[in-house]
Amino acid sequence: MHAVQIKEHGGPEVMRWTELPDPTPGPGEVLVRLGVAGVNYMDTGARAQGGPGWAAPAVLGAEGMGYVTTLGAGVGGLAAGDRVAWFCHPGSYAELLAIPADSLVKVPHGIVDETAAAVMLQGIAASHLSTEAYPVKPGHTAVVHAAAGGVGLLLTQMIKARGGKVIGLVSLDAAQAVARELLRHWQAQLTAGIRDMQDIGEIAPGLDADREAAALLAGVQGGVMILMTTGGMEHLEAALDQGIAHLRGAPAASPSAAPA
Template sequence: MKAVVMNGIGDTDVMEVVDRPEPAATPGHVLVEIAMAGVNFMDIGVRQGMAWTETPNPKVLGVEGAGRVLAIGEGVSEFAIGDRVAWVYAPGSYAERISIPATSLVKVPEFIDDRTAASLMMQGLTASHFATDFHPIQPGDTALVHAAAGGVGLLLTQIIRLRGGRVIGRVSSDDKVAIAKQAGAEAVIVDTEGEFADEVLRLTDGRGVEVVYDGSGPKTFKGSLDALRRSGTLCWYGPVLGGPGPLDIISLPKSIRIGYAVFSDHIHTPELLRARTRQLFDWIENGSLKVSIGGIYPLAQAAQAHADIASRATTGKLLLIP
C-alpha cells in the first residue's frame, strides 16, 4: 500500500511516498480503508522531532482520518465489516490502509460524509475541550480566539457562540476577516506582530476578556496576558510554534490563570471519545456547527499540505485523499 513516511527529522523534504507492507487486523484492532486523512500542526511537530522520537524512522505520519472497516481482529465486537468510522489519534494515518485499536474508533453516522468526519475529529474535539471543559464558556463571557480563521479557531468560535459567549477573533490578514465573522466572531483584529491587546481592551471597554485561546506561539503570549480581565484564563496550546519560555509566577498580573490544554485529557476513555464525538455530530446534524475545508490534496502532495498549513496562509481544515 502507499503511505507517506518521514525518513528523518527536518523540513518537508524528509517526507516521501513509499510502498509499505499491508497492515493486518491484529487482536483488538480494526483494519480500515482510509477515505480521508486530516493534516494537523501535530504532524509538523512529529516531522520536526518534537514527538514520536521513540519510534525509529522511517515512520508513517498522520493521526486522524475517516474510512471504512475492511476486517475485524480477534476480540472486537463493537464494529462490523463495512462500518464507516473515524479516529482522532492513530499514528500512521497518511496511508491507504491502517490497523487501529478499536478503542480509538467511533462510528460515523450516515448524515456525516467522510470529509466532514475527517475534518472534525482532532480539531473539533480540541475546540470542544477548550470551550466546555478547560474553560467552560458561560453566557455573556467574551473570548479572544487567536488564528480565528484556522481549523480550530473556526470550530471554537462556533462552540463559544453555542454556549452564549461572544468572540473577538484575531487573524493574520485582511482576507481572513470575513471567514472569521461568518463563523460568529463579533469583532476581528488583523495582526501579525502580537500588538492586539489595546484593541481588545477597547472592544471590552477596558475590562478585558474572560478567556484567551492562544495557539499562536511566543509572539502573542504577552499580548494575551494583557488582554485578560482580572482572574481571567489563558488557554495555551499548540507546541509546534514554541512556548513562552520560563515564567516567574509571582509576576503574573491580575490574578490570572494560565494552563496548557491537551485535548486527550478531554477524551481519556473510549466512552468519553464517543460521547464527545456524538455531541459534535449532533451539532453538525442540527446545523449548529459547520466544518470549513480549506484544501484537499492527493496523498502524494502531503509535503505541500505541510508547507501550506505552516505558512499560516490557509483557512479551515486540510485533508489528504489516499
C-alpha cells in the same frame, strides 16, 4: 499497500510514496481502509524534527477517517463497511491501518468524509477549551486567538452555542473574510488587523489603528473575559501582560486564562 514514509527528517522532499506490507489486525484492533487523512501542523514537526514516536523511518500522519474492512478478535459494535474516524493513530498517511477499536468513532450519516477526517483533533481541542479548561457560560466573553483557523472556527461556534460572546483575533486579510462569514452567522464580533498576539499591547484607547479593537475590549462589562488560544505560552503571557486574559467581577480577582 502504499504509505507516505520518511527515512530521514527534513523538508517535504523526504516524503516518499512507499510500498509496505499490509497490516493485520490483532485482538481488539480493526483493519481500516483509509478514506481521507487529516493533515495537521504537528505532522510537519514529525517530518522535520521527529520526536517521541516519530523516529525515522516512519509513516506520517495521526488523524483520518476510513472504512472498516476486517475486525480483529474480540471486537464488537463495528461491522465491515462502517465509516469511522480517529484523531491519534501514528502512521495515518497509509492506505490500510490496523487501529485499536477503542480509538475509533463511528461517523454519523450526513457528515462528509473530508469533514470527518478534519474535525477530530481540532474539535477535541475546541471542546476541551470551552467545556473543561474553562466551562463557558452565558454572559462570559472569550477572546479567541486565530479565530479563522480550524480550532478557532469550531471554538467560536461552541462558545456561542453555550451562550458566550466571542471577540475573534485574526491576522491576514484572507483570514478576516473567513472569520467574518462565520461570525456574522453567530452575531459575534471580530477584531481585525491584529498581526500577532505579541502586538496585543497596541490594543489600547487612543491608538487610531486599533480603535475598533479598543472599543470592543473596553465594552466588555462584568462577567468573565478569558483568552482561548492554542498558540502557546508566548500568546498567553502577552495577553496577561496587557490584562486581556483575566476574570472581571466576583468572585475571583486574580489572572485566569485557558491555554491549550
